[in-house]
Amino acid sequence: MWSLTFPVLVLLSGFGLLRDAQAAPMPQELICVPDVVDRTYDLIAITDMDKDAGGSPSDWTWRAVKRKGQLTISGDGEKIAVNWDPSADQNVTTHLNVKGRAMELSDLALFNGHLISPDDKTGMIYQIEGQKAIPWVFLNSGPGNTTNGMKAEWMALKDGQLYVGGHGTEYRAKDGSIVSTDSMWIKIVSADGAVQHKDWTKNYEKIRDAAGFPAPGYLTHEAVQWSKVHHRWFFIPRRHSKKIYDEEADERRGSNKIISADENFDDFYTIDIGALKDRKRGFSAFAFIPGTCDELALGIKSVEFKGTTESYITAFDLMGNIYLEDQRLQGNLKFEGLYIVKK
Template sequence: MWCLSFLLAAILRLAEIPQEARASPLPVGECTVDASDRTLNIIAITDMDKESRTSPEGYTWRALTRKGQLFVKDELAKLEVTWDLSSDQNLTTHLNMKGRAMEMSDLVKFNGHLLSPDDKTGMIFETEDKKAIPWLFLNSGPGNTESGMKAEWMTLKDDQLYVGGHGMAYRNKKGEIFSTDAMWIKIISHDGVVKSVDWTDVYDEIAQAAGATSPGYLTHEAVQWSEIHKRWFFLPRKYSTEIYNDELDEIRGTNLLITADESMEDIQVVKIGELTHPDRGYSAFDFVPGTCDSVILALKSMEHDGSTESYITALDTNGNVLLEDQPLDGDLKFEGLYFL
């Protein structure tokens, strides 16, 4: 009974979003949508948590990549995704942090390489064939800490690589804040120069617009900058108006798309369909090429009662669902997505 009550509460709570924050359709600059039937290649990468270790006593950790195709049909009215299981490929490394590694959180091409961040070691890897080549280490918070950054999302803006984390303050069991490291982002040049930027105000503005003010929270794993819209796009992983709770957090997924201009003066919140599965949360997304950043392909992850699942879905920037949640085979947790 308690579980049913939690699920019902998770579904109902999103009705609390302030009315003034709910969005109208986004303007699009000079851009022409490609409405032709076409096929686009995609790739996804896993975060298998402790299962990334290939054996209990071994010193090799892996992430799995999987390729697939997105079929665009009927002038963007119909989208289909298929996955090629024969393309599954392990990327391995021996580099680890306290026995954890290769828990990859996103994918983006930068400097001619397909990059992926490990949220346990703080290392950004170049993914080349079956190799995971260390490129750049990011430490947590303001850049003077001893631990690696728990990187959860990456995007390109102004010809630089932006890397961010969950965007929430971490609290102890008494509700006291003990770390704000996840409120900092990194801005990286092509030469690998890293700038640490305090994004507390940005994350707080986004959370406030969604009605998740402290001690409530949003957590972020799916963030992109749109050069076409000149706006930030957030698909929050979790949403809560209450203080963090390990058990309840598993069913605090969202059906929100939040967008904001660069100054954070215009923030809009869109509800995406109905929240029928609050145990699923957005873990990555990318804009579908040729859609003027008006169509989104996204991954959702589920971690509940010790089991994990992943789903692929599609939506437009007005909150219309174009592809219902479609499971990926293998009970693996995929958290990075990229159009090849």
């Protein structure tokens, strides 16, 4: 075990994380001590099955599938393995729905002692207790004065509060005109469920400009985390394009970008995660691996292509080096939430 004081030129050299890449900027006087022993963590993943989340019409039940797995990581961080147990899959159910749609769960986080997940169709944040989805907080779309539920796509914990965001891009008509900017707003939720509505339009615009995709190009965000170690935001878009949104073309616009921003969204850097091989796959969730000083992460990639769905797990570092190549999760389920159970 050793301590690391930032900034340093080569971080976590025992992990071999940087591999001749320039280190990302780090805050001053921050000490992080990585774990250097082989260890295993439990994993939980949850689905957004869109229209397939509907159960029997007779009992008005909607479901998401919760799957358990294990992550094994070596002490030097060089060897990472993930195994899932589909035989133990559980249906997490609710009767709450909007126009016959529900339980399209898009992320997972542990907040205030509860495992929570947002439904991007109803706008409800659920507490996941076994196979029960217990309604906790309702989020409405945009500035908070709308009657529609928020299409929540990501959650991040920062300073004891829960940040919840959507795709972070304007919704446009086929002629390119802007139909809605609701997804440019985020919500900040306190531990007791109080909700603030924040306009992140300028932040989202800065992110896509920094990555090289100015409007009418776009990024769609489903995988976002705040790192208290680096004191920075990390965005891994599901899609990127320099062209205007097109529903069919969007299925082949998967991204491999990491865009990092400081707390004030004034300083940015962008890194590619490996090579962009299959653009049907795009990141729908990621989580930092405990004990790695927020340098190693697991990510879920989702595929929605011509009516079919697939999911993959991968591991990488913040310099874009890959430690686990895309590994498919069994079945044709679209997983969009990932939680690593800390010991």
